[in-house]
Amino acid sequence: MTSSIPIATTIAPSLATEGATVELIGVVKDYGTHRALNSIDLSIKPGEFVALLGPSGCGKTTALRALSGLELVNGGQILIDGVDVAGVPTNKRDIGMVFQSYSLFPHMTVLENVEFGLRMRKVTAGERRGRAAEALDMVGLGKHAARFAHQLSGGQQQRVALARALVTRPRVLLLDEPLSALDAKVRVQLRDQIRRIQTELGITTVFVTHDQEEALAVADRVAVMRDGIIEQIGTPEELYTTPASAFVADFVGLSNRVSAELSGGKVVVHGKQLDLLGELLPDGPVTAYIRPEDLAIESRGIPATVVASSFLGSLRRTQVVLDDGSLLSIQHDVDTRPQPGDAVFLRLKGAPVSAVPRTVNAPIGEVAVP
Amino acid sequence: MTAEQRLGTQPSKTTRWIILGIVGLVFALPIVAMIEFTFRQGLAGGYTLDHWAGLFGEDSARTYRGLFQAIGNSVVLAIVTVGIVLVLLLPTMILVHIQFPKLKRVLEFICIVPITVPAIVLVVGLAPVYSFVVKIFGSGAWTLAFAYGITVLPYAYRAIQANLEAVPVITLSEAGRSLGAGWPTVLWRVLLPNLRRGVLAASFISVAVVLGEFTIASLLNRVNLQTALLQVSQSDPYVAVIFALLALALVFGLLLLIGRLGSVGRNRKES
Numbered sequence: 001m002t003s004s005i006p007i008a009t010t011i012a013p014s015l016a017t018e019g020a021t022v023e024l025i026g027v028v029k030d031y032g033t034h035r036a037l038n039s040i041d042l043s044i045k046p047g048e049f050v051a052l053l054g055p056s057g058c059g060k061t062t063a064l065r066a067l068s069g070l071e072l073v074n075g076g077q078i079l080i081d082g083v084d085v086a087g088v089p090t091n092k093r094d095i096g097m098v099f100q101s102y103s104l105f106p107h108m109t110v111l112e113n114v115e116f117g118l119r120m121r122k123v124t125a126g127e128r129r130g131r132a133a134e135a136l137d138m139v140g141l142g143k144h145a146a147r148f149a150h151q152l153s154g155g156q157q158q159r160v161a162l163a164r165a166l167v168t169r170p171r172v173l174l175l176d177e178p179l180s181a182l183d184a185k186v187r188v189q190l191r192d193q194i195r196r197i198q199t200e201l202g203i204t205t206v207f208v209t210h211d212q213e214e215a216l217a218v219a220d221r222v223a224v225m226r227d228g229i230i231e232q233i234g235t236p237e238e239l240y241t242t243p244a245s246a247f248v249a250d251f252v253g254l255s256n257r258v259s260a261e262l263s264g265g266k267v268v269v270h271g272k273q274l275d276l277l278g279e280l281l282p283d284g285p286v287t288a289y290i291r292p293e294d295l296a297i298e299s300r301g302i303p304a305t306v307v308a309s310s311f312l313g314s315l316r317r318t319q320v321v322l323d324d325g326s327l328l329s330i331q332h333d334v335d336t337r338p339q340p341g342d343a344v345f346l347r348l349k350g351a352p353v354s355a356v357p358r359t360v361n362a363p364i365g366e367v368a369v370p
Numbered sequence: 371m372t373a374e375q376r377l378g379t380q381p382s383k384t385t386r387w388i389i390l391g392i393v394g395l396v397f398a399l400p401i402v403a404m405i406e407f408t409f410r411q412g413l414a415g416g417y418t419l420d421h422w423a424g425l426f427g428e429d430s431a432r433t434y435r436g437l438f439q440a441i442g443n444s445v446v447l448a449i450v451t452v453g454i455v456l457v458l459l460l461p462t463m464i465l466v467h468i469q470f471p472k473l474k475r476v477l478e479f480i481c482i483v484p485i486t487v488p489a490i491v492l493v494v495g496l497a498p499v500y501s502f503v504v505k506i507f508g509s510g511a512w513t514l515a516f517a518y519g520i521t522v523l524p525y526a527y528r529a530i531q532a533n534l535e536a537v538p539v540i541t542l543s544e545a546g547r548s549l550g551a552g553w554p555t556v557l558w559r560v561l562l563p564n565l566r567r568g569v570l571a572a573s574f575i576s577v578a579v580v581l582g583e584f585t586i587a588s589l590l591n592r593v594n595l596q597t598a599l600l601q602v603s604q605s606d607p608y609v610a611v612i613f614a615l616l617a618l619a620l621v622f623g624l625l626l627l628i629g630r631l632g633s634v635g636r637n638r639k640e641s
Contacts, residue, residue, distance in 0.1 A: 089552075094550075099541055099544065099545060104545075120550035121550055164549065165549075
């Protein structure tokens with residue numbers, strides 16, 4: 001069942017919050033001998049929308065569950081509005097949470113589901129009904145109040161879960177990959193709706209996802225995680241344009257891995273000197289990470305042969321192979337339409353690049369697609 | 371590939387009815403024979419309602435006092451056994467499912483073991499245990515429920531486990547907790563309504579097992595429905611068969627109730 005998501009005309013004023021500060025200080029979580037969170041530090045401002053982004057097993061969901069209290073941490077502090085809640089059980093933390101899998105209570109109607117949190121807080125029946133109805137209107141499901149979970153589509157269930165999480169006016173909203181089970185169109189619609197509601201309610205939100213496009217599209221800041229640590233935290237623009245490490249460059253957006261030399265702080269790629277992003281490396285062979293949009297197809301330059309070209313709506317992405325066998329991806333306007341087998345020339349636009357010593361990197365000449 | 375393609379075409383309606391008829395006949399024949407027997411008038415032939423009417427006669431309370439007491443014992447045993455299943459087994463299974471999933475196999479093994487041990491062997495082990503049980507709890511009929519709690523484990527475990535596997539128990543409990551519910555509330559208001567079918571099945575199967583149990587009670591010198599029926603059958607086989615039929619009807623009714631109550635939620639959802 002796929003349908004467009006109706007946009008509520010007004011956001012429920014009774015659900016607006018002031019937002020809370022959230023701080024993780026040196027948080028450690030071990031599963032046996034495996035360290036899932038390795039002294040995580042994260043500070044979130046009131047009303048901020050922060051995405052935790054990373055590959056499977058990087059610790060992003062563990063961090064969220066530690067924040068929710070569903071996982072007890074082995075060390076460090078978890079502060080909400082300055083109060084350490086590391087030892088406080090989940091049901092006392094005053095959080096709202098939307099889960100990856102559908103989590104509506106099957107034996108309750110949509111309205112009863114949304115009322116559940118208010119019932120736990122002993123809100124009177126009249127107020128409970130009013131606020132639950134308001135929350136359902138906010139997510140455009142006011143007319144579905146009497147239905148059961150199995151009578152709703154996946155997108156509708158997650159919107160009810162969102163209403164259920166928000167109706168109690170929690171201090172923090174935690175979203176654990178809430179869109180991952182939905183189809184592409186509903187996913188984008190719901191993503192935008194979540195962001196709109198979050199902005200208008202002003203609730204501090206932590207959003208876990210492995211989808212970099214999703215993270216970049218909705219978050220004020222994105223924390224890129226790997227192996228239980230935060231590699232970099234910054235605005236989507238900062239992460240994309242000035243990645244702090246090769247991993248971030250590799251994980252956020254598309255990157256071409258290109259064989260290069262580092263000399264005097266400059267990355268030399270096919271004879272062109274480029275500024276190095278991130279930490280200074282010793283001179284020597286490196287692998288440079290070059291964005292597809294930092295390459296151009298020109299009449300002169302590095303010779304290459306077109307392998308494939310894809311129309312992506314507002315732009316086109318073309319794959320070429322260099323004489324040394326390297327496969328590169330170039331992003332360009334749709335007016336240029338190279339055909340497979342065409343001989344073309346590439347130009348480096350000169351944007352700064354990330355690089356790592358070649359010995360520790362993946363094979364050269366592959367397009368890194370997260 | 372659909373399930374139908376994998377398994378081949380379904381049997382025709384006629385074939386299904388024939389299979390159902392044969393199976394039904396196998397089950398129905400002994401029951402019909404029992405019913406017929408209760409109306410017989412001695413070995414000479416002819417039928418009478420006297421055996422049934424005798425149950426409601428003026429002297430029946432005195433005549434069948436032992437049998438009624440045994441029925442009372444069995445009912446108490448059934449209730450206590452179901453209590454043991456609900457108070458001990460159910461929370462343990464939920465706890466293992468949510469918090470200690472690595473222990474699932476161990477728990478399953480422990481719960482299934484009793485089905486591999488014949489009741490007569492079980493009694494050999496239980497006899498010395500019951501010498502202690504009597505010292506601590508007395509010799510009340512209900513104490514036999516401790517042994518029955520073990521014998522019903524495989525059936526109750528399977529019924530509850532099937533339901534646990536079908537419901538996203540972990541996600542539901544986490545959702546409940548994130549909404550402010552403590553563990554007791556999560557158990558009572560979130561999990562149990564969704565485990566109702568498994569819990570009912572476990573309870574009624576336990577009742578059925580307890581009402582049909584003979585060996586342990588007999589060898590431990592206890593009185594329950596089955597031991598009393600045997601005793602009555604020595605003097606009045608008709609009454610013994612009548613009570614056996616009534617017990618069968620009760621268990622059949624309970625099983626129907628499982629299906630009925632299990633579908634109540636579904637019907638409510640569909641309406």
